[in-house]
Amino acid sequence: MTAKRKSSTHSTRETKKAIVMNAGKKNPTPIVIAAVVVIAAAAGLGLFLFPGANTPGTPAAGNTPTADDGRITYAASMFADGKARHFQYADGNITISYFILKSTDGVIRAAFDACDVCWQAGKGYYQEGGDMVCRNCGRHFESVKVNEVQGGCNPAPLARTIENDRVVIRVADLKKGRSYFNFSPKA
Structure with missing residues (x-):
């Protein structure tokens, strides 16, 4: 065998060896991208399943709701920015969800976080x-509307009513919405 042919065989062998030896070294980029996608999907699912969690508007000091005489009140200033705030009221084993917002016409409005059609989905x-x-x-x-x-x-x-710059929700009115949040199977 000539020296040139030996060198060529040796370099071919070295090239194949390098390919085989590097086969175990993978590029981590696809794994990192997949992990980011999974985390983002989990976060999105969490926001979808727990709608109150993504609602802006943690009350500032002095704006926390107060309950007295069968009424729950909120500072009207809490809704000045026009963003809907979601709240919950526990009535026994039923949690009643509702929201309050200042509409585009400047009126503070309240509604259950449910409707006559889609309430069973529990999504609000x-x-x-x-x-x-x-x-x-x-x-x-x-x-x-x-x-x-x-x-x-x-x-x-x-x-809801507005009294002395407070939004007032009567507990009795909240309890009227129980049926929208009773997801127990009917017997």
Whole structure:
């Protein structure tokens, strides 16, 4: 065998060896991308399943709700920014969800976080601009119609009053919405 041929065989062998030896070294980029996608999907699912968790508006000091004489009150200033705030009231084994917002016409409105059509899905509404959007069917409802229009897929109205710069929700009115949040199987 000539020296040139030996050198060629040796370099071919070295090339193959290098390919085989590097086969175990994988590029970690696809794994990192997959991990990021899984984490993002889990976070998105969490926001979808737990709608109150992504609602802005943790009350500032002095704006925390107070309960007295069968009423729950909130500082009206808490809603000045027009963002819907979601709340819950525990009534025995039923948790009643509702939201309060200042609509685009400047009126503070309240509604159960459910409707006559989609309530069984238990998904409620989120805000998109001046609309409340059903998380189940995707329908948009103008904020000015919250607490005005009832029935169908509109957010079910919740009575509220404004007294001395406080939004007042009566516990008795909250309890009227129990049926929207009773997900126990019927016997």
